[in-house]
Amino acid sequence: xxxxxxxxxxxxxxxxxxxxxxxxxxxxxxxxxxxxxxxxxxxxxxxxxxxxxxxxxxxxxxxxxxxxxxxxxxxxxxxxxxxxxxxxxxxxxxxxxxxxxxxxxxxxxxxxxxxxxxxxxxxxxxxxxxxxxxxxxxxxxxxxxxxxxxxxxxxxxxxxxxxxxxxxxxxxxxxxxxxxxxxxxxxxxxxxxxxxxxxxxxxxxxxxxxxxxxxxxxxxxxxxxxxxxxxxxxxxxxxxxxxxxxxxxxxxxxxxxxxxxxxxxxxxxxxxxxxxxxxxxxxxxxxxxxxxxxxxxxxxxxxxxxxxxxxxxxxxxxxxxxxxxxxxxxxxxxxxxxxxxxxxxxxxxxxxxxxxxxxxxxxxxxxxxxxxxxxxxxxxxxxxxxxxxxxxxxxxxxxxxxxxxxxxxxxxxxxxxxxxxxxxxxxxxxxxxxxxxxxxxxxxxxxxxxxxxxxxxxxxxxxxxxxxxxxxxxxxxxxxxxxxxxxx
Ligand code: NAD
Numbered sequence: 004x005x006x007x008x009x010x011x012x013x014x015x016x017x018x019x020x021x022x023x024x025x026x027x028x029x030x031x032x033x034x035x036x037x038x039x040x041x042x043x044x045x046x047x048x049x050x051x052x053x054x055x056x057x058x059x060x061x062x063x064x065x066x067x068x069x070x071x072x073x074x075x076x077x078x079x080x081x082x083x084x085x086x087x088x089x090x091x092x093x094x095x096x097x098x099x100x101x102x103x104x105x106x107x108x109x110x111x112x113x114x115x116x117x118x119x120x121x122x123x124x125x126x127x128x129x130x131x132x133x134x135x136x137x138x139x140x141x142x143x144x145x146x147x148x149x150x151x152x153x154x155x156x157x158x159x160x161x162x163x164x165x166x167x168x169x170x171x172x173x174x175x176x177x178x179x180x181x182x183x184x185x186x187x188x189x190x191x192x193x194x195x196x197x198x199x200x201x202x203x204x205x206x207x208x209x210x211x212x213x214x215x216x217x218x219x220x221x222x223x224x225x226x227x228x229x230x231x232x233x234x235x236x237x238x239x240x241x242x243x244x245x246x247x248x249x250x251x252x253x254x255x256x257x258x259x260x261x262x263x264x265x266x267x268x269x270x271x272x273x274x275x276x277x278x279x280x281x282x283x284x285x286x287x288x289x290x291x292x293x294x295x296x297x298x299x300x301x302x303x304x305x306x307x308x309x310x311x312x313x314x315x316x317x318x319x320x321x322x323x324x325x326x327x328x329x330x331x332x333x334x335x336x337x338x339x340x341x342x343x344x345x346x347x348x349x350x351x352x353x354x355x356x357x358x359x360x361x362x363x364x365x366x367x368x369x370x371x372x373x374x375x376x377x378x379x380x381x382x383x384x385x386x387x388x389x390x391x392x393x394x395x396x397x398x399x400x401x402x403x404x405x406x407x408x409x410x411x412x413x414x415x416x417x418x419x420x421x422x423x424x425x426x427x428x429x430x431x432x433x434x435x436x437x438x439x440x441x442x443x444x445x446x447x448x449x450x451x452x453x454x455x456x457x458x459x460x461x462x463x464x465x466x467x468x469x470x471x472x473x474x475x476x477x478x479x480x481x482x483x484x485x486x487x488x489x490x491x
Contacts, residue, residue: 006037008182008206010046011189013053014199018046025179025208030096030326031316031363039182041207044215047174050203051221054145054172057200062142062170066120072196073117073168079195080110080160080188087191091156091184092317096325096364097280099318102156108444109160109188115446116168119463123169123471133483140471142170144223147216149209149237150185151229152178152328153283153386159185161446162226163202165466174203174222176213180328182206209233217241224469227251228285231384231410231455238458249459249469251285251451253384254412257405258288259427261398261418262296268439269417270304273390275441276415278312278368281325282336282388285456286435286442288415290381290408291392292401298394302372306352309368309390314357326364327387333364336387340369343380343391348373351392376404384410398423405431411453413437434460 008027009018023041028034042050061069080087084106091102126138146166150159155177166173177185189204205212217225217240224247227237231252241248258276260269276288293301317325327333340354353369368388373381380391395401405414405427413435416427424438434452437443444450449460459469 005035006183007040008037008186009040010042010050010206011186011204012046012050013057013203014193017049018042023207027094027180027182028329029093030328031093033362033364036094037183039179039206041179042205042212043207047205047212047215047219048221050174050205051145051216051219053200053203054174055221057198058142058145058172061167061172061198061201064170066123066170069168069170070117070121072198073113073164075195076192076197077110077114077117079191080106080113083191084110087156087184087187089318090187092325094181094183095152095155096317096328097154098322098325100320100322101280105154105157109156112161112164112446113168116164116466119447119467120168120170123467133481134477134479136475136477139474139476140169140467141474143470143472144171145221146171146173146224146226146470147219147222148173148175148226149213149216149229150175150177152180153280153285155181155185156188158228160188161461162228165461166226166470167201169467169470171224171470172201174205174216176205176207176216179206179208213237214240217246218243220244222246224248226469234457247469249451249461250457251461252412252455252457253386253410254285254287254452254456255290255382255384255408255410256286256288256413256415256433257290257292257401257408257431258415259398259401259405259417260291260293260297260301261401261416261420261423262294263419263423264294264297264417265419265439266297266301266304270301270308272415272417272439272441273305274308274312277390278309278324278388279441281327282368283328283386286413287386288413288441289385289389289391290376290404291390292395292404293392294401295394295396302351302392305390305392306370309352309370312368314365314367315360324368324388327366328364330364332387333366336366336369336385336389339380339383339385339389340371343371343373343378346374346378346380348378348380348391353388376407382408398426402427402430405433409455412456415441
């Protein structure tokens with residue numbers, strides 16, 4: 004019998020096997036992995052009520068006591084690292100090698116945000132001689148946290164860690180495509196000593212379970228990671244209750260390869276930027292902008308290396324790329340080959356089914372040489388192993404192209420010139436700029452997007468700002484003169 008994944012409310016798996024069951028497939032074998040029991044509005048309400056009931060107790064704990072739990076969660080996740088990584092690789096098709104890093108990141112998030120919460124301090128104002136005014140931070144309440152499928156553990160854990168480290172409780176909805184690893188992580192969090200009701204999980208589709216959660220009156224804030232269109236819908240629903248939202252959305256990021264770049268390192272970085280995580284990452288460097296002086300050399304080598312990427316079973320140690328998560332998504336990715344060629348782009352490589360892989364949603368990584376940044380293939384997020392290469396002549400032209408996008412999540416710059424690096428860092432409108440490095444996520448620093456890539460930032464200060472309320476208290480330091488009303 005296939006596993007049925009249910010909601011976890013107040014620390015208990017609820018719901019049995021009634022109601023709508025949704026299949027989740029193994030993208031490598033196309034076999035049924037588990038079934039998901041979709042939570043309806045009533046069940047969503049139970050989860051929100053459980054989070055509300057747990058709030059006063061969790062928020063009222065001394066930070067050090069909460070942190071005891073967060074450190075225990077860190078340790079427990081690491082003890083179960085192999086189990087979680089195998090589950091994650093099987094569910095998502097991400098390589099075991101990469102998801103081992105995600106599990107370590109998930110554990111690190113709980114430790115890091117415990118440390119950040121421990122260091123939080125308030126403000127005092129004594130400029131007015133008659134008063135002492137001080138500012139304290141308080142947990143904000145109950146969060147709705149909605150996660151995507153592309154890196155379930157790494158992304159869900161970060162949001163949960165930031166939320167509970169500052170004393171809040173939450174209802175988490177993983178993606179309907181990849182519920183298992185996140186549900187197992189939350190079970191392990193309870194085994195590590197997390198009080199019941201602090202983190203509740205509900206499962207189901209966005210327009211049913213997700214929307215009921217966002218609209219629920221008990222929800223004080225919404226943390227969402229996913230596509231920009233979904234972000235718009237979520238914000239509209241949240242607006243009805245004036246619920247604040249933090250949105251981490253899509254991207255179409257530029258990777259600029261300057262004429263003076265170390266070409267071999269730039270190729271290494273560009274390949275990782277677009278093809279790691281099976282190409283399904285918000286921060287993918289999907290528009291590769293190459294200086295004309297090195298374009299032929301770069302493209303020839305990039306294509307040669309792309310063709311040599313080892314595609315196969317994500318659980319095998321030598322695999323560099325696994326399958327696309329689901330069939331409809333794979334077909335959508337492939338449809339961009341026709342879109343691109345109709346727009347005048349040249350298909351350089353990819354798009355076929357890799358030899359020897361008869362089952363699974365596999366695709367050979369794709370690269371096209373585009374004619375213009377204005378074309379759809381350069382403007383729309385494909386969210387797959389699909390590199391679009393453009394050639395530029397001047398660095399200012401590359402910066403203009405990088406900025407000519409609805410998105411603004413990250414940008415990569417490969418150059419040996421400090422002046423070029425600084426110019427790009429200053430003028431590219433994106434939340435994170437990586438110079439001569441493929442990806443580097445400093446958890447303490449703000450991360451988030453400009454424009455359609457998001458609203459708000461994760462990070463030490465930014466997360467504290469989102470997940471706490473600021474309260475100002477003023478107290479006279481002595482007797483103050485006060486007008487007296489109503490005296491005869
Ligand atoms: P998605 O927007 O389709 O779904 C994300 C989550 O939202 C899922 O749990 C889904 O069930 C839920 N959802 C969908 N409609 C909803 C609604 N109306 N109300 C409430 N919840 C709803 O995204 P996806 O396909 O799972 O993930 C891929 C997208 O996520 C890409 O666009 C990618 O760039 C983006 N992403 C962004 C970041 C970032 O940090 N900026 C990180 C990872 C992924």
